[in-house]
Amino acid sequence: MGVRGGVDLAALSARIREIEARRPFASADRPIDEAAQECLATGWEEVDATLGGGLAARGLHEWFGVRALCDATDVDGPGRMLPNRWTPPLFLMTHLARRALGHAAARSWALWIGKPCHPYPRVLVCGSDRQLLERSLFVAAQDAAARLWAVELALRSPAVGVVVADGSRFDRGATQRIQFLAWAQGKLVLTVCPPGQESALSAAQSRWRVCAAGPTGASRFRGVVPRWRVELLRCKGMRPTQGGRDWLLEWNRAEGVVRVSAGLVDPAGAAQESILANGGGLPRGRTG
Amino acid sequence: MVAHCCGRAGVAGVRRGMTVAQARALCAGLTVHEQPAAPEEDEASLRRLARWMLRFSPIVSLDRPDGLLLDIAGCEALFGGEREHVRRISAVLQRWGFRPRLAVAPTFSAARAVARFGESAVAHVSALDLVATLGRLPVHALWIDERTAAAMADVGIERIEHLLALPRGDLAARFGAPLLRRLDQAVGAVRESIRPIREAVRFEASREFDGPVKCAAAIALATRELLNRLFGQLRARHLGILELGMQVRRVDLDPQELLMRLTCPSGDPGHLWKLLEPRLERVHLGYGVTGVVLRAVRTGRIRPAQGAFLREAMPHVEQSADFGELVDHLVDRLGAGAVTRVRAAEAYLPEQAYTHAAAGEFAAAGAADVPVHAACRPSQLLGVPERAGVLSLVPDGPPVRVDWRGCAAEVVASIGPERILPPWWSEPVAASRDYYEAEDAAGRRLWIYRDGATGGWFVHGQWV
Numbered sequence: 001m002g003v004r005g006g007v008d009l010a011a012l013s014a015r016i017r018e019i020e021a022r023r024p025f026a027s028a029d030r031p032i033d034e035a036a037q038e039c040l041a042t043g044w045e046e047v048d049a050t051l052g053g054g055l056a057a058r059g060l061h062e063w064f065g066v067r068a069l070c071d072a073t074d075v076d077g078p079g080r081m082l083p084n085r086w087t088p089p090l091f092l093m094t095h096l097a098r099r100a101l102g103h104a105a106a107r108s109w110a111l112w113i114g115k116p117c118h119p120y121p122r123v124l125v126c127g128s129d130r131q132l133l134e135r136s137l138f139v140a141a142q143d144a145a146a147r148l149w150a151v152e153l154a155l156r157s158p159a160v161g162v163v164v165a166d167g168s169r170f171d172r173g174a175t176q177r178i179q180f181l182a183w184a185q186g187k188l189v190l191t192v193c194p195p196g197q198e199s200a201l202s203a204a205q206s207r208w209r210v211c212a213a214g215p216t217g218a219s220r221f222r223g224v225v226p227r228w229r230v231e232l233l234r235c236k237g238m239r240p241t242q243g244g245r246d247w248l249l250e251w252n253r254a255e256g257v258v259r260v261s262a263g264l265v266d267p268a269g270a271a272q273e274s275i276l277a278n279g280g281g282l283p284r285g286r287t288g
Numbered sequence: 289m290v291a292h293c294c295g296r297a298g299v300a301g302v303r304r305g306m307t308v309a310q311a312r313a314l315c316a317g318l319t320v321h322e323q324p325a326a327p328e329e330d331e332a333s334l335r336r337l338a339r340w341m342l343r344f345s346p347i348v349s350l351d352r353p354d355g356l357l358l359d360i361a362g363c364e365a366l367f368g369g370e371r372e373h374v375r376r377i378s379a380v381l382q383r384w385g386f387r388p389r390l391a392v393a394p395t396f397s398a399a400r401a402v403a404r405f406g407e408s409a410v411a412h413v414s415a416l417d418l419v420a421t422l423g424r425l426p427v428h429a430l431w432i433d434e435r436t437a438a439a440m441a442d443v444g445i446e447r448i449e450h451l452l453a454l455p456r457g458d459l460a461a462r463f464g465a466p467l468l469r470r471l472d473q474a475v476g477a478v479r480e481s482i483r484p485i486r487e488a489v490r491f492e493a494s495r496e497f498d499g500p501v502k503c504a505a506a507i508a509l510a511t512r513e514l515l516n517r518l519f520g521q522l523r524a525r526h527l528g529i530l531e532l533g534m535q536v537r538r539v540d541l542d543p544q545e546l547l548m549r550l551t552c553p554s555g556d557p558g559h560l561w562k563l564l565e566p567r568l569e570r571v572h573l574g575y576g577v578t579g580v581v582l583r584a585v586r587t588g589r590i591r592p593a594q595g596a597f598l599r600e601a602m603p604h605v606e607q608s609a610d611f612g613e614l615v616d617h618l619v620d621r622l623g624a625g626a627v628t629r630v631r632a633a634e635a636y637l638p639e640q641a642y643t644h645a646a647a648g649e650f651a652a653a654g655a656a657d658v659p660v661h662a663a664c665r666p667s668q669l670l671g672v673p674e675r676a677g678v679l680s681l682v683p684d685g686p687p688v689r690v691d692w693r694g695c696a697a698e699v700v701a702s703i704g705p706e707r708i709l710p711p712w713w714s715e716p717v718a719a720s721r722d723y724y725e726a727e728d729a730a731g732r733r734l735w736i737y738r739d740g741a742t743g744g745w746f747v748h749g750q751w752v
Contacts, residue, residue, distance in 0.1 A: 066752055085693070087752040090667035109611060120749065121630045121642040122665035130660070133630060137647060139618055140626040153617055159610035212731040212752070215700040224701050224725040226733045226751035251751065253664060 040103050040188060042096065044260045046247055051206075051235065055096070057103060059205030059236075060179045060189045062167060063089055066212050066228070067195045088192035089210040089228060090119040091251055093164050095258040098124075098132045100188045104161025111154045113139045114147050114166025117192050126256045144169040148177070151189065155181045167191030176203040198233070207233040213248055213261075226251040227261060291325040292354070327353070338485050344377055349482035355403070357396050357482050371412065378410060394418055396482055397474040401429035415476075422474055423449030430470040436463050448474075491527075491584035493517040500539045500576020504569065507536075507577055511568060514582045515557040522584060528553030531586035532560060536571050537579040544571055551619070551648045552612030553588030559613050563620050615647045624648060632658040636708050638669055638748065663706065664725065666735045666749035676736060678745035687736060690728050692747050697728035705738075723748070 039053035048054045055061055065088040097110045110132060112118050118140075124133040141147040147165055154160045155178070163182075170178075170191065180203075182189045191204075198209065213227035231246035248261040290311050293302045300315040312318050330353060338348045338356055344367075347359035360373060367373035374390055381388040391403035393413040398421075402411050405425045413421050422429070425448050427440055440463065445451060451459065451471060460468050472478035493514040501507060511534070522528060530553050534546040546567050554560060591608075618627045628644040635641050641661065677691035686702045704724030710717065719741030727733050733751035738744070 087668060087750070090752050094667065109614075119667045120638075120665055120669040121632070122660065123667045124630075125660045133632075133660075136630065137615070138628045138630065138644065139622065140628070141622055146622065149621070150618060153614065157610055157614040159608075159614055212733075214731040215727055215729060224703050224727040224733055224751075 038186075040096075040100055043099060043257070044247065044249060046260055047230070047232075050232070050245065051238070055188070056205045056236075057100075057188055058183050058186045060175060060182050060191065060203070062175070062191050062193055062202060062204040062207045063092065064193050064195045064198050064207070064209045064233075065089055066210055086194045086196075088117050088166070090117070091123065091226065091258055092210060092228065092230070092249070093117060093190055093192060094119050094123050094132070096188075096190055097136075097162050097164055098126065098129075100162035100190075101132060101135060104188075107159075108135065108161025109159050110136045111139060111150075111160055111163045112136060112165075113141055113150045113154070113163065114168075115140045116168070117164055117166045123256075144174070148174050151178055152181055155185045155187050155189065160187065163187065163189045165189065165191050167193040168197070170197075170202075172201040172203060179203045179205065204234075206235040209233055213250075225253070289325070291323075330354070335485065339487065341377075342485075342487065344373070347482070347484045349484050351400060355400065357400065359396075359482070359484075360392070374410060374412070393421075395474060395476045396480050397431070397470065398422055398476075400431070401425055401474060405429040419452065419475055423447065423452060427451060430467070430474060432467055432470055436467060439463060489525075491518060491521050491587065492581065493521070494579060494581040496579040497577065500578055502573055502576045504573070507573075507580065508565065508568060510580055511564065511582070512557070512561055514580060515560055515564075518582050518584060519555060519557045519560075522587060523555060526590055526592065527584075527587040528555040528590040529560065529584050529586075530554075530588045531584070532564070533583040533585045534564065534568075535581040535583070536568075536573075536577055537581070538572075538574040539576045539578055541572070541574040546571070547585070548620075549648065550612065551615040552608055553590050554609070554612065554616075555590050556609070556613070559616070563616060619646075619648065632660050634658055635711075636661070637710055638665065638708070666733070666751045668752050669735075669749040670747065673737070673746035673748045676734075676745050676747045678736065678738075684722075684738075686724055687726050687745070690726060690732075690734060690736065690747075692732075692734065692736075695730055695732075697730040697732070699726045699728050702726040708737075725751075 038057045039048075039051065039055065040057040041048050041054035042051075065086045067086050101108060101110050118138050121133055124130075124136060126132070139150050141150045147167075148170065151163055151165050154163045167175075170193070175191075178189055178191075181187075195209070198207075209231040211229045211231075213229045227248060227250040229246055230249055249258050250261045251257075252259045290302060290304055290306050290308065293304065293311070297311065297315050297318060302311045302315055302318070308320055311320075331350075334350055334352070334354065334356070338350055341348050341356060341358060345358040345360045345363050349357040351357050358377075360370070364370040364373045367376060370392060374392055378388055378390055387409075389403045389406070389409050391399045391401075391406060391411040391413065393399035393402055393411075394415045395418075398413060398418055402413055402421060402425070405428065406421075411421075426446060427448060427450075428437055430448065430451075440446075440451075445454075448471075451467075456468060459471075469478060473480040495510050495514055497510075519529075530550050532548045532550075534548075536544045536546070538544065546564070548560070548563055548567075615627055624646045627647045629647050630642050630644055633641055633643050674692065677696070678687045679689040680687050686704060687699050689696065689698050691697075702724050704726075705722035706724075707720055707722050709720045719739050721737040721739060723735060723737040725733065726736055734747050735749040735751075736745055736747050739746065
């Protein structure tokens with residue numbers, strides 16, 4: 001492979017073949033990177049199976065938020081996107097933060113850095129489990145520099161188990177610093193980013209796109225069920241797979257947790273699923 | 289108003305708090321000294337006197353408003369016996385212009401009663417004649433409230449011996465249990481404790497330079513050395529700093545004061561230095577610094593840390609220190625209001641159901657264990673509810689179409705209403721709200737409500 005004078009494609013393909021040959025085909029959906037074996041199970045079985053056990057427990061994971069719709073008329077077809085308005089996937093962050101806190105050392109703290117990623121506190125309580133509510137510290141850092149500083153400070157503190165931060169306007173340098181520090185300190189960092197930032201370069205361990213899944217034909221009978229289509233855009237060290245890398249998640253009202261959708265939807269309604277993902281004009285290209 | 293009165297006036301019925309005219313009517317020829325009453329100054333003077341009396345006894349307590357209690361057990365040998373001890377105390381107080389009334393008794397209550405209501409200025413009561421001495425005193429001497437004393441006076445109980453002659457069960461039934469407790473404390477049947485004053489210990493370290501110093505590095509070095517010295521003093525008492533004051537004395541300018549507040553008591557000079565250093569760099573040195581003073585304004589007890597053996601058995605001690613340091617750094621840069629914790633509040637309105645409190649204050653107050661409402665709530669609550677255009681088929685019916693933020697869509701499913709009423713005692717009384725969870729064709733899950741007063745619809749949150 002060349003350094004200055006271009007890329008030697010033959011050497012590169014040989015290198016890829018060599019990496020792919022390390023594992024048998026049966027474990028094709030497992031991560032290649034041996035060092036990333038310490039995983040945090042998301043609790044979403046299909047996702048964990050694809051990731052080889054779950055999210056890397058040490059590293060930065062970027063989650064691109066849900067873009068807001070704008071349409072002056074009926075939304076029979078795909079909606080028009082507002083360029084700047086978006087909402088972070090707070091339910092998913094709460095779910096992952098709760099699992100990360102359970103995975104971290106006892107009496108660790110969860111830090112929520114940046115006001116947009118502060119959830120309504122009620123969702124931090126799951127049944128009689130108030131641990132996340134009582135062990136959460138909310139930091140309202142305004143600009144990207146202050147947020148980056150707060151994330152680094154939190155990662156260096158032994159008291160912190162998981163960091164959830166607003167990753168708006170974090171450039172590649174910032175993500176690289178967070179990734180290295182999270183790796184060194186053995187911490188999990190989740191950042192929520194605006195959808196427009198998908199095309200920016202990033203050193204994150206994994207990148208995810210979250211879209212609001214539209215109602216199904218059964219919605220009238222099942223009641224209000226928040227659902228999201230989650231797509232894995234990139235995961236470091238993972239072998240390219242033929243299967244899908246997107247899943248439908250929904251909030252289980254009875255348990256108060258996010259689960260993979262049971263898929264009990266009628267085919268007619270399924271056509272309307274994920275109107276944001278399919279027709280919203282979002283950039284589909286993978287970055288990184 | 290009468291602030292103090294002498295014994296003669298007291299016998300005539302003059303009491304503290306009554307007007308001067310009432311007092312003159314009760315006691316002819318009363319001499320009135322007019323002076324503005326200053327209870328705070330009186331209390332401060334009494335406290336100063338109590339601290340001075342620590343040379344006669346290590347345990348001194350205030351007997352407000354004008355008395356002191358000394359536990360002199362074991363001290364008499366140092367002063368040549370009990371009588372000589374009391375004589376010295378009396379002599380000192382008289383030399384200062386006081387007219388002290390002293391009593392030595394086996395119990396605090398008895399000593400207080402004899403000193404205030406006994407006949408002689410100095411009295412020694414032994415354990416043998418304790419009951420007899422107390423019996424001659426009026427029931428007021430037991431430090432009971434006026435109402436109980438008046439009730440006893442109505443039935444002819446004037447002295448303590450009358451009380452002692454009555455059955456205890458009847459006394460408790462008629463005048464209440466506190467009377468019996470006072471009586472038992474006076475005769476020594478029940479243990480009585482006092483709250484002794486403690487000598488204030490000032491933790492301070494200072495350094496005076498030989499001349500004005502303008503070198504910032506030298507000042508920093510001296511400050512670090514002072515920090516280490518200060519923490520050495522605190523470490524000996526298992527204390528940590530909660531509030532640190534620093535004074536930088538300058539040649540041509542007024543001394544500059546720096547104050548730092550910490551979340552948890554810290555015993556780590558390195559942590560304090562990290563917080564102090566940037567502030568010290570911003571200090572204007574003028575023509576030079578002549579001295580630096582560091583003072584522990586507020587301290588807190590530090591839980592002892594485990595050494596090497598079984599260190600992992602007590603992780604919470606280190607965790608709390610680490611967390612305190614993290615919060616201190618965040619607050620130092622972002623401000624106290626930007627670093628918060630959440631506690632559940634006893635309120636039904638969604639915007640009041642949880643309160644953000646500064647992390648430092650939260651630690652001091654402790655987390656109240658308020659139950660969390662079981663109702664379903666969205667993950668994002670808007671700071672201010674946003675007006676939405678909502679269509680419903682029947683009045684007060686569920687929404688069938690929502691127009692919010694420029695996006696109009698049919699509601700495909702909804703749950704509600706959940707009526708939330710504001711507290712009736714609040715002013716002005718707000719209107720009720722009928723909340724609906726609504727899922728529209730655009731894929732939005734909104735928490736919307738109809739205002740009970742105006743009938744207008746608002747979006748208050750969403751499930752994202």
